[in-house]
Amino acid sequence: MAILTKLGFTGTVAAVLANPDRATGLEKSRRDRLTLTFDGIAGDCHGGRTRASDSRMVTQYRRGTEVANTRQVSILSEEELAEIAAKMGIGELSPEWVGANLVTRGIPDLTLLPPSTRLMFSSGATLIVDLENGPCRYVGEVIEKHHPGKGSGFVAATQHKRGVVAWVEKPGDIAMDDEIVLHIPPQRTHGG
Numbered sequence: 001m002a003i004l005t006k007l008g009f010t011g012t013v014a015a016v017l018a019n020p021d022r023a024t025g026l027e028k029s030r031r032d033r034l035t036l037t038f039d040g041i042a043g044d045c046h047g048g049r050t051r052a053s054d055s056r057m058v059t060q061y062r063r064g065t066e067v068a069n070t071r072q073v074s075i076l077s078e079e080e081l082a083e084i085a086a087k088m089g090i091g092e093l094s095p096e097w098v099g100a101n102l103v104t105r106g107i108p109d110l111t112l113l114p115p116s117t118r119l120m121f122s123s124g125a126t127l128i129v130d131l132e133n134g135p136c137r138y139v140g141e142v143i144e145k146h147h148p149g150k151g152s153g154f155v156a157a158t159q160h161k162r163g164v165v166a167w168v169e170k171p172g173d174i175a176m177d178d179e180i181v182l183h184i185p186p187q188r189t190h191g192g
Contacts, residue, residue, distance in 0.1 A: 004118060004183040011107035011180035013121070014078050015095055018044040026099045026138050033175035034101065036125045036168045040072030041101055047072060056134065069167065070130035075119070076100045076163035077110035087157035090147045097142045100163065102127075104180060111160050118169065118183040125172025133162045 017028035022045040040047035051069040053061040061067065076095060081103070085093040095103045104110055117129040135155040144151025 015103035126170040
């Protein structure tokens, strides 16, 4: 018996982005396609099978401890980016500014996808959702450059709208307009 349930709708890839060198900044640039390997996105600064633990993990590990890299890919949705922009009072929130690798279209409440959800692409490439991506003040600094006086509102505007981070379960290529099929793990409610 399969434990994951295929959802009755599909999403679409709206944009793919990468940045080979984090030293150049948080911003990413659009690509025609991304090649996913077990190490993450080929040529992206967040690749690797392992990474150093950071401020998100201080209750589990001393900062800098080598851990599995479950943050290989940052995924956001067009719909949630538009909601964040509206809350911030800006016309547009570009995915390049927020460090996104993948932008989806047509997946409702992307940020609320449960951990272990599979995003399966037309090519067969598959990502596994780790967790919701928390708001980041560094993104606010990038937005401030484009919309002076607005960057400080990013963290508050992105509560449960910042997308998810994921890691590669099955390598392959993903490109604009590829279809995304979702498979979610069992969901439990209190008392049931």
